[in-house]
Amino acid sequence: MAGIVSYGGYVPRYRIRTREIAEMWGEDADAMEGGLRVESKSVPDEDEDTATISVEAARTAFENAPVEGDALGAVYVGSESHPYAVKPTATIVAASVGATPLMTAADLEFACKAGTAGVQAALGLVEAGRIDYGLAIGADVSQGAPGDALEYSAAAGGAAFVIGDEGVVAEIEDTTSYTSDTPDFWRREGERYPQHGERFTGKPAYFKHTEGASKALMERLGTSPDDYDYAVFHQPNGKFPVRVAQSLGFDEEQYETGLLSPKIGNTYSGASPLGLVATLDEAETGDRIFFASFGSGAGSDAFSFSVKDGIDERRTGLKETFEDVEYIDYAQYAKHKGKIRRD
């Protein structure tokens, strides 16, 4: 059965504390930190973007992969912050891992779930026998307008998965999606920062879709939360994933391993995929992982994974990289994010 052959995540090493941003705008730091359950978020270096983060994640995935880049038949990069409006990120990634030219590639966009849409696309091609291996990436360097609520969580990071039929270490038992036309969050072409429907982003968007996909998948497989050792959800903050996990019947022991947003913020298309990377780094052969992404607009892709032999040889140590970080202040942060425009 097809699934994940190898994987890798990348989170830039700079961090800014929620407290530092709140103080800059004269907001109540405790209330902000408590409300979001995010203490710090990742910040990209000045020369990092969605393409560089995707490449670093992909290269990590290939460090432990049983195959090399030229085995790829497809490369999909899902993001809402592709560096170009027209010109694919996927070709940059493909060239950087030596996968070009006999392959297909495309950039995908579906807010924060574009990366898992790529996993489904690659899985379909592998299962149909059209390609041997596909690479699916979710990565973002997300932006929140200065002072906007999003600024407290909008972070940078990404994860890459090599999908195939041979050498699988996390079998995809099944996947189901739940999608509707819901305008909870958007950014028009040419606009610098996204707009959001404030409270509208919760119940009718994040919760409805994540629960919809999750319940449909468990119903189809005949599973219940008790059948899983781990559960990973999209994490726009530290609060939503905990609430959705609990409402579905998962407990802390199942979701804590893949819950990264309290330390790194919301990495958008990278968020649930990075949670999956952290979970695969700890899961043992025979474990089952429940996983659901969410993207505004809106939709959720749920997956059920079964961990196989060989997982030990694929570990990446993602969480260890979180120990070597550098905290920056708001002035350095503004420079890193290019908020001070230079002309």
Place this chain on the structure above:
Amino acid sequence: MTAPRFWRKINQRYRLVGTECRTCDTAFFPPRDLCPECRRESDIAEKAFSGEGEVVTKTVVHDAISDYDAETPYTLAVVELDEGARITAQVVEGDGEVDVGDRVEACFRRVRDEGEEGIVQYGTKFERV
């Protein structure tokens, strides 16, 4: 730099693809088509460098030409790759943090931005390990 000029060297810039002479076991980066030692006996083949190496010399740039101005100060170093060739590249850590003898490895970064309208030139920089 024009887009075609950048594009022609993408394998060098992204993946450190150079060459080696199989006659005398010498690696070249940037790639050479002829070994200066073996001359007509040269046996040249493509070689992807591992990206690991050591800082041989370094300097901190405070005043840069306009395209790089936003990044100053930055560290520019000559790195001796483990396979034996030397490359001049930026090390992605701040002022005074990089020393001669430091072990480094290649990372993928934006190297140059042709303004808001031009192409983004990606390539290899180094980070300490």
